[in-house]
Amino acid sequence: MTLPNLITFGRLVLVPVILVLIGQGAWGAALAVFLVAGASDALDGFLAKRFGLQSELGAILDPLADKALLVSVFVALTAAGALPAWLLAVVIGRDLAVLGAIGLARLGGRRLAIRPLRIGKLGTAAQIGLATLVLAGRAGDWPVEGPVLVACWLVAGTSLLSLVAYAQVWREGAAAGGRP
DSSP states (O other): HHHHHHHHHHHHHHHHHHHHHHTOOOHHHHHHHHHHHHHHHHHHHHHHTTTTTTOHHHHHHHHHHHHHHHHHHHHHHHHTSSOOOOHHHHHHHHHHHHHHHHHHHHHOOOOOOOOHHHHHHHHHHHHHHHHHHHHHHHHHTTTOHHHHHHHHHHHOHHHHHHHHHHHHHHHHHTTTTTTO
């Protein structure tokens, strides 16, 4: 197991810690652990690319850890009343639709090469920004309702746009026999 994979695994271990902290209303600690998890994502990617430590395990584990972190934090923040339920439905619905399309393609004997798209990366950045904003606002007892509302719409918009973009990739892959 490579060092980047160990760091990624550490990020997965931090997910339940953050969830417990949010559940306890320990906003400052939750923010700190969330920021450490985010920094670990940057670090494992840098190390993997810089030192040629990419691996098949890392290619699976890294996006899984990212999704586990963000979806879990969004669920916890929604349960705590810090995010609207409609936004959680949009974020999870988009992820389920993308996974469903991949699953359907594989069931049909096609193997779609789903690569990260710019709009997807922008959406992930918006989700990270929103979670950070909410956690920081709660930790500092700051009035961030306006910026949070704007960020919620940004996350919803990027989620829907990325769903459309991935649907286009899926259609192109279906037309090309599974190789977009």
